[in-house]
Amino acid sequence: METLNKLELSSSPHVHSKWSTKKVMWFVVLSLIPPLISGVIFFGIYQLLIVLVCVLFAAGTEAIIKKIRRKKITIDDGSAVITGLLLGLILPPNFSLSAAALGSIFSIAIGKELFGGLGYNIFNPALIGRAFLQAAFPVAMTTWSKPNFSVDTISSATPLAAYKFDRVLTKLEPMIIGNISGSIGETSAIAILAGGIFLIAVGIVNWRIPLSMITGMILFSGIFWIIDPIKYPNPLFHIFAGGFLLGAFYMATDWVTSPVTSKGMWIFGFCISLIIVVIRIFGGLPEGVMYAILIMNAFVPLINRLTVPKIFGEQSRSKQ
Amino acid sequence: MPIQIITIYDITESKRINGINYASLSILLNEISMLLLNNKKTFKGGVHPKAYKELTENLPFEIMPAPKQVIIPLSQHTGKPARPLIKKGNEVKTGELIAEQNGFISSNIHSSVTGKVIKIGQAVNSTGLLRESIFIETYETEEFIKLPPLNIEKVSSEEIILRVKEAGIVGLGGAAFPTHVKLSPPPDKKIDYVILNGCECEPYLTRDYRLMLERTDDVISGLRLIMKAVNVNKGIIGIEDNKIEAIQKLEKAVSNFPEISVIALKTKYPQGAEKMLIKAATKREVPPGKLPFDVGCIIQNIGTAVSIYDAVTNGEPQITAALTVSGKGIYQPKNLIVKVGTPLMDVLNFCGGIKEDAVKIIVGGPMMGFAQYDLSVPITKATSGILVLTKEEAFNFDETNCLRCGKCVEVCPLNLIPTRLARLTQFERYDDAKKLGITVCMECGTCTFNCPANIPLVQWIRLGKQKVVSLT
Numbered sequence: 001m002e003t004l005n006k007l008e009l010s011s012s013p014h015v016h017s018k019w020s021t022k023k024v025m026w027f028v029v030l031s032l033i034p035p036l037i038s039g040v041i042f043f044g045i046y047q048l049l050i051v052l053v054c055v056l057f058a059a060g061t062e063a064i065i066k067k068i069r070r071k072k073i074t075i076d077d078g079s080a081v082i083t084g085l086l087l088g089l090i091l092p093p094n095f096s097l098s099a100a101a102l103g104s105i106f107s108i109a110i111g112k113e114l115f116g117g118l119g120y121n122i123f124n125p126a127l128i129g130r131a132f133l134q135a136a137f138p139v140a141m142t143t144w145s146k147p148n149f150s151v152d153t154i155s156s157a158t159p160l161a162a163y164k165f166d167r168v169l170t171k172l173e174p175m176i177i178g179n180i181s182g183s184i185g186e187t188s189a190i191a192i193l194a195g196g197i198f199l200i201a202v203g204i205v206n207w208r209i210p211l212s213m214i215t216g217m218i219l220f221s222g223i224f225w226i227i228d229p230i231k232y233p234n235p236l237f238h239i240f241a242g243g244f245l246l247g248a249f250y251m252a253t254d255w256v257t258s259p260v261t262s263k264g265m266w267i268f269g270f271c272i273s274l275i276i277v278v279i280r281i282f283g284g285l286p287e288g289v290m291y292a293i294l295i296m297n298a299f300v301p302l303i304n305r306l307t308v309p310k311i312f313g314e315q316s317r318s319k320q
Numbered sequence: 321m322p323i324q325i326i327t328i329y330d331i332t333e334s335k336r337i338n339g340i341n342y343a344s345l346s347i348l349l350n351e352i353s354m355l356l357l358n359n360k361k362t363f364k365g366g367v368h369p370k371a372y373k374e375l376t377e378n379l380p381f382e383i384m385p386a387p388k389q390v391i392i393p394l395s396q397h398t399g400k401p402a403r404p405l406i407k408k409g410n411e412v413k414t415g416e417l418i419a420e421q422n423g424f425i426s427s428n429i430h431s432s433v434t435g436k437v438i439k440i441g442q443a444v445n446s447t448g449l450l451r452e453s454i455f456i457e458t459y460e461t462e463e464f465i466k467l468p469p470l471n472i473e474k475v476s477s478e479e480i481i482l483r484v485k486e487a488g489i490v491g492l493g494g495a496a497f498p499t500h501v502k503l504s505p506p507p508d509k510k511i512d513y514v515i516l517n518g519c520e521c522e523p524y525l526t527r528d529y530r531l532m533l534e535r536t537d538d539v540i541s542g543l544r545l546i547m548k549a550v551n552v553n554k555g556i557i558g559i560e561d562n563k564i565e566a567i568q569k570l571e572k573a574v575s576n577f578p579e580i581s582v583i584a585l586k587t588k589y590p591q592g593a594e595k596m597l598i599k600a601a602t603k604r605e606v607p608p609g610k611l612p613f614d615v616g617c618i619i620q621n622i623g624t625a626v627s628i629y630d631a632v633t634n635g636e637p638q639i640t641a642a643l644t645v646s647g648k649g650i651y652q653p654k655n656l657i658v659k660v661g662t663p664l665m666d667v668l669n670f671c672g673g674i675k676e677d678a679v680k681i682i683v684g685g686p687m688m689g690f691a692q693y694d695l696s697v698p699i700t701k702a703t704s705g706i707l708v709l710t711k712e713e714a715f716n717f718d719e720t721n722c723l724r725c726g727k728c729v730e731v732c733p734l735n736l737i738p739t740r741l742a743r744l745t746q747f748e749r750y751d752d753a754k755k756l757g758i759t760v761c762m763e764c765g766t767c768t769f770n771c772p773a774n775i776p777l778v779q780w781i782r783l784g785k786q787k788v789v790s791l792t
Contacts, residue, residue: 006679007678007679007680007681007691007692007693008679008680008691008714009691009692009693010680010691011691011776011778011779011782012682012684012686012687012688012689012690012691012763012765012778013686013687013688013765013768013769013778014680014682014686014687014689014691014707014709014714015369015370015523015686015687015709015713015714015715015769016715016716016717016768016769016774017367017369017769017770017772018715019770019772020717020772020773020774021720021723021772021773021774022717023772024772074720077720117721118720118721118723119720119721119722119723119724119773120721206726206730255723255724255725255726256723256724256725257724258724258726259726260724260725260726260729260737260739261726261729261737262726262729262730265726304740308737308756309729309735309737310735311608311734311735311736311757311760312363312595312599312605312608312733312734312735312760313595313605313606313607313608313610313734314607314608314757315607
């Protein structure tokens with residue numbers, strides 16, 4: 001009867017899948033290693049320091065705020081580490097360490113903890129941090145280093161800026177490999193796809209968001225390209241240029257700030273791509289992934305509300 | 321709709337001409353064709369919990385001897401408790417009617433042992449509630465009382481239903497709904513199919529699987545009796561495709577009965593839920609608040625079919641429960657035939673006892689069963705399993721905030737939004753929860769199983785459902 005006293009009582013179900021928040025977060029961290037490596041390869045070992053500073057300040061900020069709010073310190077769940085990593089990867093190479101630290105603090109303090117912490121934030125914290133840095137350090141944020149194996153001897157402009165301001169269309173191969181100017185982790189399509197496909201394969205990232213963004217991008221930029229193939233770049237260029245892939249696989253797919261319904265995910269992805277195309281083609285900035293995702297983040301509650309799925313066996317919702 | 325049904329029949333028809341390895345190959349081909357035709361025999365959503373069927377799937381049923389004392393609850397079924405016919409001090413024989421059906425939705429109860437009634441009083445049942453029960457002390461020698469056997473070929477529809485009612489048969493799928501009621505659908509409903517549920521999608525449980533293997537022909541005879549009772553000429557046996565041996569055996573056995581087909585369904589929890597099974601087998605969807613017969617189907621469990629067969633041909637009332645005792649916390653996992661009313665403790669001792677590292681004892685499956693705190697809880701007619709889980713199996717961790725990942729929405733077989741229903745319940749916004757279909761939830765637990773934040777979603781929804789029902 002001794003065993004009886006230690007029997008656990010709870011309501012069903014009594015078994016659980018092996019995925020916990022913590023495990024998921026550390027898997028995401030793992031998946032960010034390929035883009036990090038590509039950043040180090042193309043822009044030098046100093047980039048590792050930037051990312052490290054971002055991670056440390058993100059985790060530290062979270063710990064301090066939790067301490068002040070007298071909550072349990074939850075750095076071990078890995079979410080602050082992800083925010084730090086992502087922020088580091090979307091900063092320009094050789095960025096100032098102190099500014100990076102500031103951005104990281106802003107990401108966590110304003111982007112996440114101010115809303116109530118993990119699960120309550122409306123906007124992607126890493127993108128909030130980057131938006132803050134973009135406003136605070138506009139010059140530093142658009143000063144790009146040439147990649148280590150650059151064939152272009154004159155320009156260090158990103159492919160998008162080169163196209164927008166100089167009508168120079170970068171070749172596809174360097175963009176796929178990552179041998180172009182751009183943020184630390186966003187240049188190499190191969191590295192991002194490796195991590196992104198891993199996340200889809202283990203079931204962390206829902207494939208609907210990257211797929212809807214990519215098809216949306218092909219569709220919307222394709223329309224312009226068909227209208228005038230000389231004035232507007234082709235859809236493949238749009239996909240591989242700038243932060244599109246990193247955004248599609250890592251930013252837009254952030255669980256907290258994306259819709260929960262499958263229909264909602266499609267709408268979310270399409271709208272992001274539409275906004276990106278509008279900004280890239282008509283806006284003053286060469287790149288629009290960050291703002292597109294942040295704008296759509298704000299619409300997520302509305303999208304969730306409008307895409308409530310039809311209950312099994314229900315004819316139509318109006319008949320209720 | 322009819323065209324799709326024909327395709328299902330064509331495929332099962334072709335599977336019947338099978339060799340030894342053909343079944344698995346045909347399942348594969350079936351899967352591919354279903355994918356291409358977008359006609360896969362399953363439902364949307366669902367999860368894949370670790371099955372642990374290997375613990376007991378190769379163990380034949382053992383018959384457990386009668387315990388010293390049985391506790392027979394008067395309410396082992398959905399509906400009104402039965403009315404006791406005996407008093408303290410009476411002597412009863414095995415199979416004797418000791419409590420009779422009380423109202424339309426109720427069921428007869430027979431003594432499972434020969435012995436003396438020592439008490440009629442309250443006893444804890446497997447849901448943790450106190451229920452009126454008959455306590456019987458067992459004698460050493462057993463005397464049987466049986467109903468007169470009927471001729472299986474000549475028996476009429478009315479005779480079958482009457483026999484099912486007399487024998488006190490209840491559905492063994494979980495809810496223990498009195499079977500004779502289920503076999504008497506309203507006359508205005510046209511029934512097209514009788515579907516036997518051989519999915520057994522709950523992890524660990526192997527009762528239905530063993531019944532399909534050991535009593536193959538009786539399962540089919542039972543199905544034919546049900547079909548006769550409700551006057552339907554199409555029978556389907558739905559089995560998850562991980563039970564290849566059972567599929568093969570049943571396919572061979574139904575080869576003489578063209579009106580019955582065996583269908584392999586995708587292995588996925590909760591494939592055995594009524595609505596999911598109907599969807600997978602016939603592509604029909606039971607609307608919210610409706611019952612299977614509203615879409616022309618009657619679902620019966622494999623175990624129920626065997627009970628009906630026993631009641632008709634042998635005149636045996638439902639006084640035993642076939643069940644699986646499993647889990648890593650029990651020394652000897654077994655498939656057992658147990659007398660109704662046997663206390664859990666006796667069954668566990670018969671299986672070698674509980675290990676030191678056991679943390680949870682469950683009656684039923686791990687997804688929908690009930691955790692126990694009192695081992696005097698009796699086995700009832702519909703008990704499908706007793707599980708003794710160790711810490712490792714009853715894996716658990718601290719709850720974190722909702723990450724709005726949508727994993728619960730993705731897997732909900734009924735297309736609900738568990739995370740929002742749970743939150744609305746927390747905020748006591750029952751009207752909104754009702755609008756979003758909280759009462760439709762069948763509490764399968766898929767959402768909680770899949771939640772990375774380990775939020776007790778289905779538990780909240782269960783509470784919300786009760787509130788919504790009590791408020792309306």
